[in-house]
Amino acid sequence: MPAKLTILTNGSIKVEGDFEVCDPQGGVFNVAGKPAVFLCRCGQSAKKPFCDGAHKTCGFTSEVKASA
Template sequence: MAQVKITCRKNGPYRVEAPEGTIELVDADGNAYDLTGKPAFSLCRCGASVNKPFCDGTHSKMGFQAAEAAVKKAEEGTPSPGA
């Protein structure tokens, strides 16, 4: 069984769960984020968090829809060919 579990929350962040010390999160320059005491954390995927790369809950205030929900909605609104 994998030690790291990443859950795509419905219309929310990526929830990362891993035993402490088994995962490293770094910025674009390779600087590590301090994950001490954090066996789980959430990564923003809506782009609106003021605490990136972590989720700060803003996604729920702005009505973020994850890609799979947005694609489904777009497909429902798209007329079928020949219609």
């Protein structure tokens, strides 16, 4: 299945399908066997680039809708 990214309202980016998560130098984060991961958008996660739920307490808000 191709990678699918879903921007969650007031939350993270859900990534599912066939994907790799890499750092700027090309290192690959170990996400093997995970059907989905959640990437931080608020900048407050202690587990960057992954979401740890910090957006729930830091006041982060964002509602994104695709335009046709």
